C-alpha cells in the first residue's frame with residue numbers, strides 16, 4: 001500500500017483527508033528543519049506533501065527510492081527543485097486556488113497599514129505615546145494602484161482595490177490590453193510605462209530568472225517619491241538593497257513586504273533597518289481558511305495520483 005509523508009506544518013485536515021480516502025500517512029513536521037533526515041525519509045514514501053519550510057533539493061532527489069509525487073500546499077513550487085524531480089520521474093503538484101483570497105487580503109492589509117501608518121502608531125502607543133500629528137496618513141480612494149501580474153491573486157487584489165474606489169492600472173504580458181480593459185482596469189503598455197503614475201505598486205508574479213529584481217534601482221527611480229510598494233509574491237522580485245536605499249533616501253514613500261530573498265529573514269537583510277516599511281513573515285497564505293483549503297487540496301491531489309493515477 002502506498003504511504004504518504006507530510007513533512008511540514010500542515011493543518012490536520014491533510015492527514016484526515018488521506019486517512020478517510022484509505023491512504024496511510026505520517027505527519028512529521030519536524031523533518032522540514034532536518035534536511036538529512038528528510039532526504040532519508042523521502043525514499044521510504046510514495047508521496048510527500050510540503051508547505052514552505054521543507055525545501056526539496058536536487059541532492060535529496062538523487063536517489064528518490066519509492067518517491068513518485070510531491071505536492072506543495074501552496075502556489076509557488078520554488079521550494080522544490082522541479083527540474084531534478086522531473087528528471088527522476090517524480091511528479092510535482094501545487095494547489096493554486098486555495099490561498100488566493102488570503103494572499104489578496106494580506107496585500108490590502110499591508111496597503112492600508114502603509115496608508116494609515118497603523119503599525120507605527122500602534123508601536124508608539126504601546127510605549128505610552130499619543131502622537132496624532134506624526135501619523136497623518138493618506139486616503140486610498142482615488143489613488144492609483146499598479147498591479148503587475150493579473151493571475152489569480154493579482155485579479156483578486158485588483159477587484160478589492162476597485163471596491164476601495166482606487167484606479168487600477170495593470171500589466172501582465174499574458175493578458176491582452178483588451179482583456180484588462182474588459183475587467184474594468186486601465187491597461188499599461190509595460191511595467192516601465194505604469195511606474196510614474198502609480199501611488200501604490202503591487203506585484204503578483206512567480207519568482208523566475210525573468211522576474212528576479214523586476215523592480216530594481218532603475219524602476220524605483222521612475223516612481224513618485226510618495227509611491228509605496230507591496231510584495232506578497234516572492235522575495236527577490238523587488239531588489240531588497242535597492243528598495244532599502246530608496247526608502248532611506250526618501251525617493252520612495254514606503255513599502256509593505258511579506259516575502260524575502262532568504263527566509264526566514266536574516267539579520268543583515270537591508271529592509272530590517274529601512275524607514276517607512278511594514279514587514280510580515282510570509283503571512284500571505286496564513287489564515288485558517290487558506291491553510292485548510294490547501295491542506296485538503298494537496299491531500300486530494302496526492303490521493304488521486306496514488307489511487308487513480310491522476
Ligand code: MLT
Pocket residue numbers: 051052073074075076077099282283284285286
Ligand atoms: C504560496 O506559495 O502559496 C505561499 O507562499 C504559501 C505559503 O505561505 O506557504
